[in-house]
Amino acid sequence: METKPQFNEEELVAKAQQGDRNALSQLVVNYRSRIYHLGLRLTGTEQDAEDILQETFLIMVKKIHQFKGQSSFYTWLYRIAVNIGLRKLKSKPHKYQHVSIDDPDIEYISSTEIADWPDFDYSKFARKHLRKKLDQLIEKLPDIYRTVFILRDLHELSTEDTSKILQITPSNTKIRLMRARNYLKEELEKIIDKEGLI
Amino acid sequence: MKNDSELYKQICEYLGCDLDSGPCKEIQDHLAKCPSCEVYIDKVKKTVHLYKEIENCDEIPEKVCQKLFLSLNLNEPKTNESKTGADNHDFQRFRH
Numbered sequence: 001m002e003t004k005p006q007f008n009e010e011e012l013v014a015k016a017q018q019g020d021r022n023a024l025s026q027l028v029v030n031y032r033s034r035i036y037h038l039g040l041r042l043t044g045t046e047q048d049a050e051d052i053l054q055e056t057f058l059i060m061v062k063k064i065h066q067f068k069g070q071s072s073f074y075t076w077l078y079r080i081a082v083n084i085g086l087r088k089l090k091s092k093p094h095k096y097q098h099v100s101i102d103d104p105d106i107e108y109i110s111s112t113e114i115a116d117w118p119d120f121d122y123s124k125f126a127r128k129h130l131r132k133k134l135d136q137l138i139e140k141l142p143d144i145y146r147t148v149f150i151l152r153d154l155h156e157l158s159t160e161d162t163s164k165i166l167q168i169t170p171s172n173t174k175i176r177l178m179r180a181r182n183y184l185k186e187e188l189e190k191i192i193d194k195e196g197l198i
Numbered sequence: 199m200k201n202d203s204e205l206y207k208q209i210c211e212y213l214g215c216d217l218d219s220g221p222c223k224e225i226q227d228h229l230a231k232c233p234s235c236e237v238y239i240d241k242v243k244k245t246v247h248l249y250k251e252i253e254n255c256d257e258i259p260e261k262v263c264q265k266l267f268l269s270l271n272l273n274e275p276k277t278n279e280s281k282t283g284a285d286n287h288d289f290q291r292f293r294h
Contacts, residue, residue: 025272032266033258041253050262054269061270131252138249153246154253185245 013073017065024064028057031074034155035081041150042085044139052088056081071164078157079165082147089143137187141180148173149180 009030015023032053039052059080067076138146151162152173159177163170228235267274 021272022275024270025267025275028266028270028272029275032263033256036258036262037253046259050265053262054266057266057270061272127252134249134252154249181242181246184249185242188245188248189241 009073010069013064013067013069017067024061027060027073031077032057035077038078038081038150038155039085041138041154042082042143042147043088044135048085048088052081052084055084059084072161075161075164078151078155078161079167082151082165086143086147133191134188137184140187141183145176145180145183148176149184152177153181 012023012026016027035056036049036053039049040046043049043052056077060077067073138149141149147166148162151157151165152159157165159170159173163173166173168176230236263274
């Protein structure tokens, strides 16, 4: 879905590059929520998300003159945030043991996928409880899969932009996304069975 | 008709794309007569949908915003639109 932007971003970036502090402030307003939630999803903690937010915009303010417009501004900004987030993840032990993810087995799929999920009743699950379960699942994904899922499915970036941000090929992005989605589906299925949602 | 292995690779490619994008006809034909694949894709779609339902990228704690502008030594713009409104508007530009 496209809507007409209420401001011209190119102009805003150009002004910010010339040191216009109001333009810099406006760019922060435009992107702060998404960068914060990206950090929250990547690291799973509010403190880390706040650190990522601050570091990202500090770099933006310091290095915006280096932005050449070869990608869109948000691709440039997301790349900074993702790099900070991944660096942060590497520096600390993970809360969960990462799962091993392989391609789903075609024989397995064809023998088990006959049972459909009807429109199950989400209200049976307390929203907070469901969110906790889903958060735990996503945090178990290895970083290379989780980042793709977050950017593509939760932040709705295109395959092309996701590939640029993560500096991987579009094919690689698609494969990682497919594996992440499949893992989450399998695990959600277990939760649904266990909690009696159907 | 391709064999299972070739078809499977294409389905994987398809699943890595936008779930509503136009898939190749051969996969569509296969899916139309293969309940297992249809159910599989439907479940993946529902999983992604559920994650989107619980995700709320519009909110950011006020305290975090204040600290951010303080650390950047910038003034938060005064606007009639709420913070989340401004963020929300721009977010529409991301959607594909």
